[in-house]
Every structure is written in structure tokens, then in C-alpha cells.
Amino acid sequence: MMESYVEVSWLNGVLLLYLSALFASYAMFQPLKDLHLLFYAAVISMLSVSLWQDGSLFIVILVELLFFLTLFRYARKTYIVAFCFRVLCMLTSYVIYQGSFHNGFWFVPIQASIIPCWLLYLLFLFFCKSRWRIRFSEKNCLYPLTLYVGNKHFKVIGYLDSGNLLSHEGIPVVFLQRRYLSYFVDERIQLVVMKTVQEESSLPCYTCELKLHGCHKRKVLVHLQEDLKLPMHSELLLNMKVMTMG
Known part of the structure; x- marks a missing residue:
């Protein structure tokens, strides 16, 4: 040695x-x-x-x-x-x-x-x-979930952002990659007003149900966005109010 x-x-x-x-x-x-x-x-x-x-x-x-x-x-x-x-x-x-x-x-x-x-x-x-x-x-902020749109459903990975508290009539708004538009073509568009410090804008949203893994379905409004950039290849920006709903 x-x-x-x-x-x-x-x-x-x-x-x-x-x-x-x-x-x-x-x-x-x-x-x-x-x-x-x-x-x-x-x-x-x-x-x-x-x-x-x-x-x-x-x-x-x-x-x-x-x-x-x-x-x-x-x-x-x-x-x-x-x-x-x-x-x-x-x-x-x-x-x-x-x-x-x-x-x-x-x-x-x-x-x-x-x-x-x-x-x-x-x-x-x-x-x-x-x-x-x-x-x-x-x-730690990634959550597997399923979105139910009419009689269709698909799975995505959601990213939780504590800054997203947007809601309309008590329903949380989440943001999804626009490539899933085909699932929503038969759904009715609903406009949601989003207020920021500098301006006020209207977001076209679709009503659907969201189910986190191991949880119950929750009603949400989904806004489809083309340039949605999220960490770790996630495709949906979650809403803090989704995490706190019963």
C-alpha cells in the first residue's frame, strides 16, 4: 500500500x-x-x-x-x-x-x-x-393535476405562484399554455377583468374543473396564454385560492 x-x-x-x-x-x-x-x-x-x-x-x-x-x-x-x-x-x-x-x-x-x-x-x-x-x-411548487373540460380531461403539471390571487365571482383564475386550446373550442368564453397598478385589462377565460392529485375537483377559470413561461417545464400557473378552497 x-x-x-x-x-x-x-x-x-x-x-x-x-x-x-x-x-x-x-x-x-x-x-x-x-x-x-x-x-x-x-x-x-x-x-x-x-x-x-x-x-x-x-x-x-x-x-x-x-x-x-x-x-x-x-x-x-x-x-x-x-x-x-x-x-x-x-x-x-x-x-x-x-x-x-x-x-x-x-x-x-x-x-x-x-x-x-x-x-x-x-x-x-x-x-x-x-x-x-x-x-x-x-x-416543491410543482403539483400534478387534471383539468376536466366538458366530457374531456387532460393532465398537466401546475406551478404554484403565491402572487396569483386573481378570481372572478369567487372562482380562481389559472393560466395555461395556449397549446391546449383544442380542449376548449366548444366552451363558452367569459371575460374576467384583471387590474394592475398601471392598467386594467380583460382576460378571455373558460370555465372548467381542476383536480389536484389526491384532492377533490374545484371549479376554476382558465386563461390560455401563448408566452407563459414557468419553471421546470410546468404548463399551468396555479392560483393560491385553489390551494385554500375546501
Whole structure:
């Protein structure tokens, strides 16, 4: 086995395991607490660098399984992606720096200049915290739903915007991509007045029923809009009043 600093290898492992799990949790939209991920990374890294007796690999695998069944019990896709990502990073580091493996864990060789690698980890960590967190927040605002128009119905993904409170005679107004116009050609148009700070305009709307997954049908007014741009490829802008109706 090539000579290594155990402390450096442990610290590298903590950074890599934590970053892998964090990246996977955002990528799979299965968030986990930062402290739990750090605890997982610290324990697995510590066991990997400190156990040298016969059967030590079995102990590490057993602890990994324990984390999989507890910490990752509702986020198994996150664990799988994190594990694959960390193995890929360790193999890449081995190709660049050489070193050795023990308990399935990469040990940093003494002569390796590992600081640039850590700076890359920190840069990627900043990217995860700044960009992927936003993506996850957007994902939390997505709702699968079904629209019922006469004897027809279709499914779309709705995006909840707390700023949309428009209603007409107590009926919430939602905004839908215009490509669904064919479902409404036989329906009667109803004009809804929308007031803004600068102007007042009339929106042509259609009456239909909206059913959120696991909820009852609610009557809504739908305005079809050509240039509706919503996050995460959603196609309908929900109304806060839809979420609060009985």
C-alpha cells in the first residue's frame, strides 16, 4: 500500500462523501439535513481509515447498510446516485494522483498536491448550494393535476405562484399554455377583468374543473396564454385560492 496521511485521507473522504450526498439529494429532489449528511460522511470516512483488522470491509458495508435503512430510507435514489458519484470521483482521483484503496476508500498519497482538488470540491459545493437549492425550491411548487373540460380531461403539471390571487365571482383564475386550446373550442368564453397598478385589462377565460392529485375537483377559470413561461417545464400557473378552497 502506498504511504498516505490518514488525517488527509479522512478529511478528503468527508468532503467527498458529503458533497456527493448533497449533490445527489438536490439532483433527485430528495432533501436531507446538512448535519445528517455530514455525520454520515464523517462516520463512514472514519471507519474506512481506522479499521485494519480482518473483516473491516464487512463492518464498513454493515454501517453503510445501516445508514441506507435509516438516514436514506425515504431517499434511496439519493443514496444510489451519491454512491456512484463518489466512486467515480475516487477512481478519477486515483488516475490523477495514484494512491491506494482500503475498505473501498481512496487514500491520498503523501506526494499528492490535493489542495486544488479540495478547492474544486468547495466550488462545486457553492454551486450546489446556490443553484440546486433554487431548483429544489421550484420543484416543491410543482403539483400534478387534471383539468376536466366538458366530457374531456387532460393532465398537466401546475406551478404554484403565491402572487396569483386573481378570481372572478369567487372562482380562481389559472393560466395555461395556449397549446391546449383544442380542449376548449366548444366552451363558452367569459371575460374576467384583471387590474394592475398601471392598467386594467380583460382576460378571455373558460370555465372548467381542476383536480389536484389526491384532492377533490374545484371549479376554476382558465386563461390560455401563448408566452407563459414557468419553471421546470410546468404548463399551468396555479392560483393560491385553489390551494385554500375546501
